[in-house]
Amino acid sequence: MNYYLVAIFTFIGYILYKYYIYPLYLSPLLKIPGPPVDNFISGHLGSLLKDKQGEVFTRLAKQYGRIVRYHALLNKPYLLIFDQHLVHQILITRPYEFPKLSFNYVMIKDLIGIESISFAEGNAHKRQRKLINPSFTFANVKEMLPTLVQAGHKFKDILLKQIGNKKEERITITDLIPKITLDIIGLVGFNYEFDSITSDSELARAYHSILSKQPSPLFGALINLFPFIRKFPTSHNKKYWDSLQTINDISEKLIAEQKNATIRGKDFLSLVIKTNEKLPVDEQLSHRELISLIMTLLITGHETTSNALAWALYYLAKNPDIQKNLRKEILDEFSDHNNSPTFEAIDQLKYLDCVFKETLRISPSATAIMRYNSKDENLNGYFIPKGTPMVIPIYAIHHDPLIWGEDVESFNPSRWLNPEIKSKVTNSNYLPFGAGVRSCLGMRMAHLEFKCFLLILIRNFEFKLVEGFTFKKLTNGFCKPDPKMDLLISKVEY
Numbered sequence: 020m021n022y023y024l025v026a027i028f029t030f031i032g033y034i035l036y037k038y039y040i041y042p043l044y045l046s047p048l049l050k051i052p053g054p055p056v057d058n059f060i061s062g063h064l065g066s067l068l069k070d071k072q073g074e075v076f077t078r079l080a081k082q083y084g085r086i087v088r089y090h091a092l093l094n095k096p097y098l099l100i101f102d103q104h105l106v107h108q109i110l111i112t113r114p115y116e117f118p119k120l121s122f123n124y125v126m127i128k129d130l131i132g133i134e135s136i137s138f139a140e141g142n143a144h145k146r147q148r149k150l151i152n153p154s155f156t157f158a159n160v161k162e163m164l165p166t167l168v169q170a171g172h173k174f175k176d177i178l179l180k181q182i183g184n185k186k187e188e189r190i191t192i193t194d195l196i197p198k199i200t201l202d203i204i205g206l207v208g209f210n211y212e213f214d215s216i217t218s219d220s221e222l223a224r225a226y227h228s229i230l231s232k233q234p235s236p237l238f239g240a241l242i243n244l245f246p247f248i249r250k251f252p253t254s255h256n257k258k259y260w261d262s263l264q265t266i267n268d269i270s271e272k273l274i275a276e277q278k279n280a281t282i283r284g285k286d287f288l289s290l291v292i293k294t295n296e297k298l299p300v301d302e303q304l305s306h307r308e309l310i311s312l313i314m315t316l317l318i319t320g321h322e323t324t325s326n327a328l329a330w331a332l333y334y335l336a337k338n339p340d341i342q343k344n345l346r347k348e349i350l351d352e353f354s355d356h357n358n359s360p361t362f363e364a365i366d367q368l369k370y371l372d373c374v375f376k377e378t379l380r381i382s383p384s385a386t387a388i389m390r391y392n393s394k395d396e397n398l399n400g401y402f403i404p405k406g407t408p409m410v411i412p413i414y415a416i417h418h419d420p421l422i423w424g425e426d427v428e429s430f431n432p433s434r435w436l437n438p439e440i441k442s443k444v445t446n447s448n449y450l451p452f453g454a455g456v457r458s459c460l461g462m463r464m465a466h467l468e469f470k471c472f473l474l475i476l477i478r479n480f481e482f483k484l485v486e487g488f489t490f491k492k493l494t495n496g497f498c499k500p501d502p503k504m505d506l507l508i509s510k511v512e513y
C-alpha cells in the first residue's frame with residue numbers, strides 16, 4: 020500500500036468536498052435562491068461581481084427576492100440581505116450576535132489596526148464606544164463650525180486661484196477634496212495642521228497611494244485568504260507598506276504630542292484622552308487602541324466625506340436646475356456672501372438637507388455592510404449555519420424602486436419632501452451611516468462638514484460637466500469614481 024498515494028487522494032478528496040461538493044451540492048444554504056455559478060474557483064467574484072457590485076446586487080434583488088445566495092472565492096456561499104426586518108434584526112435588535120466581516124479585511128486591518136473600535140465586538144466594543152461617544156456629541160460638533168468655515172474659505176481661495184482670470188477651469192475635484200477633508204480631520208480630530216491642501220503632505224500622499232487603486236473583489240478575496248501575497252517584494256507592495264508606516268508614525272506622533280500637552284484642546288483626541296485618564300486603568304484605552312482610534316478617525320473622517328462631496332458636485336453639475344435651486348436657497352438665506360454661516364442658519368436650509376440625503380442615497384460612500392452569524396439561525400424560514408457571511412447591500416437597498424419610486428436612478432432631492440416617500444423611509448432601508456450601536460460615530464460631523472462646504476462652494480462657484488469626460492462609478496464596497504472626476508468650475512458673479 021502506498022501511504023503517500025492515500026494521503027494525496029485523501030487531501031484532494033477533502034479539498035474537493037470542502038470547496039466544491041459541499042458548497043455547491045450539500046449546503047443547506049442552497050435552498051436560498053441565487054444565480055447559477057459559472058466559475059468553480061472564483062465563484063461569482065470573477066464574473067458577475069467583478070465590477071459594479073452595487074448595481075449587480077440591485078439586479079439580483081429584483082430577480083431572486085429579499086434574501087439571495089451568491090458564491091465568493093472557492094464557492095463560499097454569501098447571503099445578500101435586502102429584507103428590512105432582517106436588516107433591523109442584524110443591525111439594531113441583535114447587533115452583537117452578528118459580528119463584523121469586512122470587504123478587504125486584511126487591507127482595512129492594516130489601515131486602521133486590529134484594536135480599532137471598528138473591529139471590536141461585544142463588551143470590548145461597548146467599552147470603546149462608551150468612552151469615545153461623548154467626544155462626538157452634538158455640542159462638541161457644533162463647536163467645529165468656525166474651523167469648517169475657515170477650511171471652506173481656504174478651499175474657495177484655492178479654486179479662485181486656479182480659475183484666475185479665465186472664464187472657467189477644468190479641475191480634478193477628486194484630487195483636491197480629500198486633501199481638505201484630511202486637513203479638517205487633522206484640526207478637529209487632533210488639533211493638528213496637516214496642511215495637505217497647500218503643501219506636499221506625506222500623509223495625503225500615503226492615503227492617495229493606498230486608496231486610489233482599490234484591489235478588485237477577486238484580488239481582495241485572494242489577499243484575505245493568503246495575506247502573505249502582500250509580503251511579496253514587488254514595487255506595489257513596497258509602496259503599500261511604506262505608506263502604512265507613514266500613517267502609523269504620524270499617529271504615534273499625534274498621541275505623543277497630546278499626552279505631553281499641558282493644555283488640552285477641544286479636538287476629539289484631547290477629549291478622549293481626558294476621559295481616558297479619569298478611568299480606572301483596566302477600563303482605559305490602551306496605547307494600541309488609541310493609535311488605532313487615530314488611524315480609524317483619519318481614514319473614516321476624511322475619505323467618506325470627501326467622496327460624498329465629490330458626488331454631490333457631480334450630480335449638481337449634471338442637473339443645472341437643481342444646482343440653481345440650491346444656489347437660490349443659499350443666497351436667499353445669505354444675501355451677504357461674505358457672512359459666515361451660523362449653525363442655526365445652515366439648519367434652516369431645507370433644500371440643502373435634501374441634497375445631502377439624496378447624494379448619500381444615490382451614491383452612499385459605503386455601499387455595503389458585512390456581518391456573519393455567530394450562531395445557527397433560522398431566518399425567513401431558511402436554516403443559516405453559524406459563520407455564514409451576510410452582506411447588507413446599502414447601494415442596492417437605496418436603489419429599490421419599491422421604496423424610492425420609479426425615478427430611483429435620478430438625482431432628485433425633492434423626493435425627500437414627498438410625504439409618500441418620507442413615510443416609507445426607515446432606519447433599516449436608508450443606511451448611509453449604518454444603524455444601531457455600530458452606526459457611524461462621525462455622522463453629525465459629516466452632516467455639518469458636507470453642508471458647510473457645499474454652501475460655500477455653491478454660493479461662489481458654478482459647476483458643469485466636462486463634455487466627453489467619462490469615468491466609471493465603482494460600487495465595490497466604496498462608491499468611488501474611477502479613475503477620477505473632473506468638473507468645469509467658474510466663478511458666480513454677483
Ligand code: HEM
Pocket residue numbers: 119136137138148204315316319320321323324327383384385388389450451452453454456457458459460461462464465
Ligand atoms: C459622509 C460621511 C460618512 C459616511 C457615509 C460614513 C459611513 C459609515 C458607516 C456606514 C459606518 C458603519 C459601518 C458598519 O456598521 O459596518 C460607519 C462607522 C464609523 N464611522 Fe463613519 N461615515 C462617514 C463619516 C465619518 C466621520 C467624519 C467619522 C469620524 C470623524 C466617522 C467615524 C466612524 C467610526 C469611528 C465608525 C465605527 C463605529 C463603530 O463601529 O462603533 N465616519 N461610518
